Amino acid sequence: xxxxSMPVVxxxxxxMFGDVVAVRDVSLQVAPGTILGLIGPSGSGKTTIIRMLTxxxxxxxxxxxxxxxxxxxxxxxxxxxxxxxxxxxVLYPELTAEENVTFVASLFGMLWRRRRRRVKEVLQLVxxxxxxxxxxxxxxxxxxxxxxxxxxxxxxxxxxxxxxxTAGIDPVLRQTIWDEFRRxxxxxxxxxxxxxxVGEAEYCDNVxxxxxxxxxxxxxxxxxxxQALGGDVIEIETRNIVDGSIVQGLEGIxxxxxxxxxxxxxxxxxxxxxxxxxxxxIAAQGGQVASSREYRPxxxxxxxxxxxxxxxxxxxxxxxxxxxxxxxxxxGSRPGYR
Numbered sequence: 097x098x099x100x101s102m103p104v105v106x107x108x109x110x111x112m113f114g115d116v117v118a119v120r121d122v123s124l125q126v127a128p129g130t131i132l133g134l135i136g137p138s139g140s141g142k143t144t145i146i147r148m149l150t151x152x153x154x155x156x157x158x159x160x161x162x163x164x165x166x167x168x169x170x171x172x173x174x175x176x177x178x179x180x181x182x183x184x185x186v187l188y189p190e191l192t193a194e195e196n197v198t199f200v201a202s203l204f205g206m207l208w209r210r211r212r213r214r215v216k217e218v219l220q221l222v223x224x225x226x227x228x229x230x231x232x233x234x235x236x237x238x239x240x241x242x243x244x245x246x247x248x249x250x251x252x253x254x255x256x257x258x259x260x261x262t263a264g265i266d267p268v269l270r271q272t273i274w275d276e277f278r279r280x281x282x283x284x285x286x287x288x289x290x291x292x293x294v295g296e297a298e299y300c301d302n303v304x305x306x307x308x309x310x311x312x313x314x315x316x317x318x319x320x321x322x323q324a325l326g327g328d329v330i331e332i333e334t335r336n337i338v339d340g341s342i343v344q345g346l347e348g349i350x351x352x353x354x355x356x357x358x359x360x361x362x363x364x365x366x367x368x369x370x371x372x373x374x375x376x377x378i379a380a381q382g383g384q385v386a387s388s389r390e391y392r393p394x395x396x397x398x399x400x401x402x403x404x405x406x407x408x409x410x411x412x413x414x415x416x417x418x419x420x421x422x423x424x425x426x427x428g429s430r431p432g433y434r
Contacts, residue, residue: 102161103128103255103286104149109158111144118144120309121158126288126302131281133297134290135399136306142290143183145306146259149288150180163255176204179253183260185240187247189233193224196232197246204251218246221276223269238264245273249280256280258289262296274299294395305402313402321393324401326350328367329391330374332360335384342381346373361391 104126111119119141126132134142147153148160151167160167163174170178187196197218201211219225222242227235232243245261258277262270270293277287278299289300297303297317305313305320313320322328327350340354343362348370353361364370367390375385393401 101128102126103163104132104288105159105161106145106149107159109145109148109155109160111141111148111153112156118309119148119155122306122309122311123158124304124311124314126286128286129281129284130301131277131287131289131299133300133303134288134306135292135294135297135303137292137403139308140306141309142306143259144309146180146183146257146288146290150178150257176251177254179248179251179256179258181244181248181256181258181261183263185232185237185244187232187240187244190231192229192231193235193239193243193246194219194228196243197250200247201250206251214250214252218249221249221272222246223272238266241265242269249276252280252285254285256285256287258287260290260292262291262293270296294399297395297399305399307403317395320395320402321398324398325363325393327363327365328370329393330360330362330364330367330371330388331391332362332374332378332388333386334358334360334378335386336382338378338381338383342377342383343374346370346377348373358386 102125104124106122106124109119109122110117122141122145124132134145136142144153148155149162149167151162151170154168162170163177165171165174188199191199194215197215198211201215206214216225219228222245224235224239224242224246227239232240235243241261241264245258248256248258262273265273274296277289281287281301289296297320300317302314302316303320304311313323315323335358337357338360340352340360340362343349343352343360348365350363350365352363355361362370362374364374371388371390375388378385
């Protein structure tokens with residue numbers, strides 16, 4: 097697919113505020129009909145990227161194309177194809193929830209019959225239909241976030257930019273919102289979503305990871321797991337004491353960690369192909385395998401690993417004393433994402 101057909105293209109984009117580099121040399125593309133999740137800690141540059149993509153801020157260096165146009169020079173009909181939910185509340189506090197959504201729908205030229213139907217649909221989606229008559233200023237912070245999402249969705253945009261859509265929202269409603277995002281994706285729409293909830297990476301087609309304004313990873317969720325750990329991870333428990341070095345050197349094995357006298361964590365190019373060889377090598381040395389399984393770390397663990405800056409042990413080493421740096425967040429202490 098050519099760059100011209102991509103709804104979002106960033107090429108070597110840098111944004112500075114005075115001497116502060118908010119975004120540094122970021123290049124990425126978003127394919128049509130997909131969800132890109134932009135994930136990173138607070139202050140990593142997520143909101144700055146959204147503001148550049150929607151035309152509110154101009155990049156210091158590099159080029160941006162959104163729907164094949166410069167965001168700073170969007171035509172009116174192009175803006176009508178874009179939905180945007182900002183990070184902070186910007187609606188009218190003295191209008192009711194329903195009036196806010198109706199007003200936004202009218203700005204996009206929606207006729208009365210469709211407008212009334214769609215306003216009800218999105219307010220029900222975000223759980224605000226029963227609160228439709230309340231002033232926006234009288235809604236809680238979480239309800240205001242949901243109202244902004246309803247306003248961003250009401251005109252069914254072809255391209256949707258959403259900045260922290262589930263912040264302050266309970267887990268059940270969070271799942272409902274992501275169900276709606278996937279429904280929009282399946283209907284051919286493109287979504288660019290920022291979040292600090294790393295578990296939401298699972299819902300995206302591709303995930304971009306930011307750290308201090310730099311793009312450190314961009315891949316589908318399963319590829320990120322593979323990148324973070326260096327391969328597939330096989331967790332093996334034995335009934336007797338085994339020496340992990342008996343597995344080292346087998347075809348397709350990248351590294352072995354002796355997690356305990358009866359526990360091994362093995363990194364392989366392909367877990368399905370490597371597992372029989374590993375089990376056979378253990379059995380040949382008198383080991384008795386109690387269980388083996390492919391270990392799938394949570395995205396909290398994956399992102400902790402991607403964010404780590406420590407030097408990894410050389411490929412092919414066997415670690416026995418504690419958890420080595422390249423397994424931080426994979427097993428043992430399992431640090432959370434910060």
